[in-house]
Amino acid sequence: MTRRHLNAVLLLALLLVIGVAWWSVAGMERTLRDGRPVLVELAPVDPRSLMQGDYMALSFAIDDRLPLGAAGRLPSYAYVNLDEENRASFASVGNTLPAPAGQIALKTRLRDRRISIGPNAFFFQEGQGAVYARARWGELRVDDSGRALLAALRDENLQLLGEQRR
Numbered sequence: 001m002t003r004r005h006l007n008a009v010l011l012l013a014l015l016l017v018i019g020v021a022w023w024s025v026a027g028m029e030r031t032l033r034d035g036r037p038v039l040v041e042l043a044p045v046d047p048r049s050l051m052q053g054d055y056m057a058l059s060f061a062i063d064d065r066l067p068l069g070a071a072g073r074l075p076s077y078a079y080v081n082l083d084e085e086n087r088a089s090f091a092s093v094g095n096t097l098p099a100p101a102g103q104i105a106l107k108t109r110l111r112d113r114r115i116s117i118g119p120n121a122f123f124f125q126e127g128q129g130a131v132y133a134r135a136r137w138g139e140l141r142v143d144d145s146g147r148a149l150l151a152a153l154r155d156e157n158l159q160l161l162g163e164q165r166r
Helices: 004-033 061-063
Strands: 036-040 051-056 076-082 088-094 104-107 108-109 114-116 121-123 139-144 147-153
Touching: 004 139, 004 147, 036 061, 036 076, 036 104, 051 088, 061 076, 061 088, 061 114, 061 147, 088 104, 088 147
Parallel strands: none
Antiparallel strands: 036 139, 051 121, 076 088, 076 104, 108 114, 139 147
């Protein structure tokens, strides 16, 4: 392979990597913008990491209700019911879409040897720990495939906490 061919291959590989990254980010931005809001009760854990800065380790109340499936298999989705304020309550688990009528599907994942519906941490600006210490609800934005992204934290009265920079 000549140097010119090698440069062309490297350029194509770079463009492919950039394209895939852009497609992924664009999909997440669409979910944050157009996804259905679902409020999930939090069980906050630890407000500080010396190596990473200020953050809140998160645990979702629904996670405690998620069983392993048959033969230790991870269920693909947690199905939840929403009340009039979009607060989620656990209904069941399953492996198919769409969710049962009147329910929302949240994709599950294995984190720290536990099944979870969301991220395990929320990072915030240094010195804002007192603001987020009041967090009781996580606002997830959920797309049709069940992918849920954490968009914000809310207090016990469902009031938005912190500054939103979107």
